[in-house]
């Protein structure tokens with residue numbers, strides 16, 4: 194006995210029967226991949242009603258088989274990502290320097306797809322570890338895809354592609370124990386970098402607040418390597434790409450980032466989703482740093498060394514356009530997971546430099562995509578396909594989606610006059626660079642040998658607060674390192690970068706005896722500091738794109754709540770109503786205010802500032818509630834402005850918070866909002882010990 198429709202069976206299949214009914218009347222027909230209509234999507238085909246499942250059930254087998262193959266290998270690095278569609282518009286033509294239309298045609302909308310990522314963690318890891326952020330942009334230009342595959346840090350850990358697998362093995366979870374996930378704070382990473390002084394400059398950046406961003410909407414992007422622009426006369430100019438968020442650059446403090454990990458695993462992805470879905474589209478300005486070979490020759494470092502940057506005080510940034518992210522993908526897997534970036538994708542007019550890291554990348558990305566996406570036809574997946582005409586003689590292979598017509602799949606040919614041909618005039622041409630006189634060899638250029646000067650420049654360019662954060666981050670990370678030699682090896686490098694930094698970190702670690710500096714610090718080049726490398730001074734005094742939480746409960750004064758909401762909205766910021774119960778609360782005039790989040794489930798780490806309007810009775814009650822105490826203690830500890838009514842002060846008191854100039858009465862809205870646009874850095878020394 195077998196059943197094909199649940200309605201024939203016993204009562205447990207009744208629900209399936211209802212669904213079945215619905216499907217046939219209001220929804221399109223459910224089919225197999227072969228287009229065969231499915232009659233029952235609830236029950237597999239059994240023998241004798243309660244007997245074994247039959248092999249014959251091709252519907253079950255197809256469904257389960259497809260499911261079994263749903264995952265593809267995750268990216269070896271940058272596995273966790275968030276993708277968004279957008280548009281780039283050029284505002285200044287670089288015609289003098291390049292033939293690439295994307296950099297010469299002003300005012301034309303160029304579709305783009307951006308993928309942000311963390312580097313070390315797996316696809317299911319959290320959004321807010323201390324980590325570099327990938328920032329890859331695919332421009333679907335008229336002349337083919339241009340992939341600018343950058344990071345939110347302008348330099349890299351290593352100088353030569355040969356070391357990339359070692360770096361990644363050192364930073365990823367340790368192979369015997371399978372942890373830690375998404376963290377540099379472990380022995381193998383610090384062991385590796387302590388033995389690779391070329392990584393020290395980037396280590397300084399990763400220990401800065403850049404690696405704990407407030408939002409993906411508030412990070413900068415850098416192409417890192419020097420590229421070339423090639424003009425009509427085949428002349429070359431070097432270029433470095435930078436892009437800056439119009440919302441300003443902003444980071445969290447470390448304790449906040451750590452707490453965000455438990456508050457919301459998807460904090461950054463959700464933040465981007467909410468912004469794009471609500472029409473608050475983030476915008477970045479694209480800049481170029483252009484320089485000639487002669488200028489490059491004058492620099493006291495080698496621009497082909499990817500561990501070095503060129504400060505904008507030395508070669509200025511020129512704004513050439515902007516891009517907006519304004520459309521969330523329809524399907525995470527099809528777009529964000531399958532998008533395949535490759536730094537080798539450049540249109541005619543853009544070319545590569547001899548940076549040995551870039552040269553290695555030109556190979557690696559295509560190679561990894563062949564294994565991730567299963568074969569050579571991944572460029573036909575809609576997210577990867579160019580949006581301009583394309584034609585060639587590449588044929589067949591796994592998952593070929595095209596059905597090319599005709600006999601001719603080769604060149605030269607005379608049989609098909611319409612078959613594609615190369616063109617010297619429009620085609621991609623490489624810059625005709627001389628090979629030099631040097632013999633071939635596995636060598637590291639002498640000009641790449643200085644590993645300390647720019648690390649020092651970066652550290653000394655920071656404000657006092659940022660220097661303290663870096664020193665504390667180093668103490669935190671090295672305290673997780675169990676091998677004492679590794680800790681002292683790192684301190685011996687820090688002593689060279691900046692003796693004071695080395696001493697601070699050694700003191701924070703309780704390290705004795707003090708190790709000797711790893712090199713003669715007198716020989717380090719004292720480069721002029723670059724204030725443009727700071728974050729805190731460059732935070733915009735704006736609340737735009739930020740979010741303020743308002744805590745309410747039954748009886749909260751309706752006028753105060755409405756006034757707060759209006760004032761926040763007038764600053765283009767958003768607000769979240771938080772209440773002890775997610776259903777909401779009845780305000781003082783009897784109106785019901787729905788809550789967006791529950792107090793215990795929405796820690797204040799998720800917001801830029803907090804306001805609270807409560808009755809005395811509620812204040813008294815919540816002053817005994819750990820979630821409420823933590824909410825305010827953390828907001829205070831994370832240096833945020835707090836608008837606290839009289840009743841809320843009872844909670845502050847029980848949380849051990851002594852109100853300071855960053856704690857306001859709810860009526861003092863303008864002062865509160867002004868303080869909310871920044872952090873109260875002066876409070877920091879009172880709430881935590883920094884190295």
Ligand code: HDE
Nearest residue numbers: 268271308327328343344349354357417553554557558561
């Ligand atoms: Fe990558 N990198 N990388 N990388 N990288 C990958 O490509 C690699 C480097 C960057 O959102 C992989 O498709 C080598 C620098 C981003 O999909 C892989 C070297 C910079 C992304 C790979 C580098 C980056 C990747 C993993 C040294 C900043 C994510 C999966 C020679 C300028 C792109 C994949 C996305 C991804 C290799 C160094 C940025 C394995 C061999 C420097 C943003 O191919």
